[in-house]
Amino acid sequence: MVSYTFTLAPKANKTGERSIIISFIKDRKNTSLSIGKTCKEKDWSFDACRLKTSHPNHANLNKFIERRIKIIDEIIDDFDKNGIYFTLPDLINKLKTSSGQSISLTYTSFHEDLIRNLLASDKTGTAKVEKDTLNALQRFFGKKDISFNELDYSNLKKFEAYCISRGNRESSIAIRMRTLRSVFNQAIRNQVITEKQYPFRHYKISKLKESGKKEYLNEEEIEKLKKYEPKDEKLSFAKDMFLFSYYARGINFLDLIKLEKKFLNIDCIDYIRSKTGVPVSFKINDYARNIMEKYKSEDSSKFIFNIMNTEKPTQIYLKNRSKKVLTYYVNMQLKEIMKELQIKKNISYYCARHSFATVLKFNNISIETIREALGQKDIKSTMSYLNSLPDNKLDKIIDEVLK
Numbered sequence: 001m002v003s004y005t006f007t008l009a010p011k012a013n014k015t016g017e018r019s020i021i022i023s024f025i026k027d028r029k030n031t032s033l034s035i036g037k038t039c040k041e042k043d044w045s046f047d048a049c050r051l052k053t054s055h056p057n058h059a060n061l062n063k064f065i066e067r068r069i070k071i072i073d074e075i076i077d078d079f080d081k082n083g084i085y086f087t088l089p090d091l092i093n094k095l096k097t098s099s100g101q102s103i104s105l106t107y108t109s110f111h112e113d114l115i116r117n118l119l120a121s122d123k124t125g126t127a128k129v130e131k132d133t134l135n136a137l138q139r140f141f142g143k144k145d146i147s148f149n150e151l152d153y154s155n156l157k158k159f160e161a162y163c164i165s166r167g168n169r170e171s172s173i174a175i176r177m178r179t180l181r182s183v184f185n186q187a188i189r190n191q192v193i194t195e196k197q198y199p200f201r202h203y204k205i206s207k208l209k210e211s212g213k214k215e216y217l218n219e220e221e222i223e224k225l226k227k228y229e230p231k232d233e234k235l236s237f238a239k240d241m242f243l244f245s246y247y248a249r250g251i252n253f254l255d256l257i258k259l260e261k262k263f264l265n266i267d268c269i270d271y272i273r274s275k276t277g278v279p280v281s282f283k284i285n286d287y288a289r290n291i292m293e294k295y296k297s298e299d300s301s302k303f304i305f306n307i308m309n310t311e312k313p314t315q316i317y318l319k320n321r322s323k324k325v326l327t328y329y330v331n332m333q334l335k336e337i338m339k340e341l342q343i344k345k346n347i348s349y350y351c352a353r354h355s356f357a358t359v360l361k362f363n364n365i366s367i368e369t370i371r372e373a374l375g376q377k378d379i380k381s382t383m384s385y386l387n388s389l390p391d392n393k394l395d396k397i398i399d400e401v402l403k
Contacts, residue, residue: 002026007049018044031092094190133175216351216357226287250374253326253349278376
């Protein structure tokens, strides 16, 4: 459901007048849009949401508001009749088009709207990727405001070369290009630009390596890690967190610190993966159970692990806490552990997920089963986690098939 009302902006301008705005609410999110008209507070009726007769131009302005109401209702009805799910930015962009307002939205302003909507939806991770992409694009052009027409095939290729020159990996560049493509697709759906302005008909992201080689520990290296005797608590914590993730189907650290005691079900843990919203259930083996016992929270806490300092964490807190603990108490220590074990790999906590998936693959588990175990929505995402089988493993599989 969406609701809206005409009201005044909170702050007045230098002449003491306030902008007349439309305040929208949908899915517990809110935003506003100025109609380009102003009045003094004494001339506005907050009950009727209209200009009072004391305003010299009240009749024309109220008619203007009535026309906007008709347009908004028609847009919402059109979305509903066609079964189209829409966000507040979708509604506002459609309104700008239908009402004859200037629709020469720049790429920058449109992308910033999308980022604000992501933040309002608590999708801070995706918003950060979007913001990083926009920032890189602004550095490339050397200015803040970029038009859609400037992002043609030629400039996409130049932007790609620019990113390479700055030492960005191909996988990172591919993420940025997919982000740009998504923004263009949304702009076309919202009728902000036409399909003729779409530059990705000729520019192909597939030419970039969308994912580089994923580091992982094989089964022998996992056993080495399990036998490793840490010399202090920090090293012990890093080792335990990595191995818990490995035995918990590659659970990411954000989901790990959010695990609640109510998710425990005898010898299993059931939770919803934050990134995909997919339910995941994994059996707790003895090794994982010992780690849970070692780092268990106070009896009064609702969380399984004693990692957070609050019982009511916000999304921002969760992101910051997860990043801080991973950076300073896990990943730095894992590098030291790998050095001591003489494993020449760039291993981080996230590699536990790659290790889990790759070990399953090396044991001939189907991609579909691995996808389900990882809590992913599609096979393509799963493929990006998996490494190529080594020659000796391929030889063994082929020999078993052909014997």
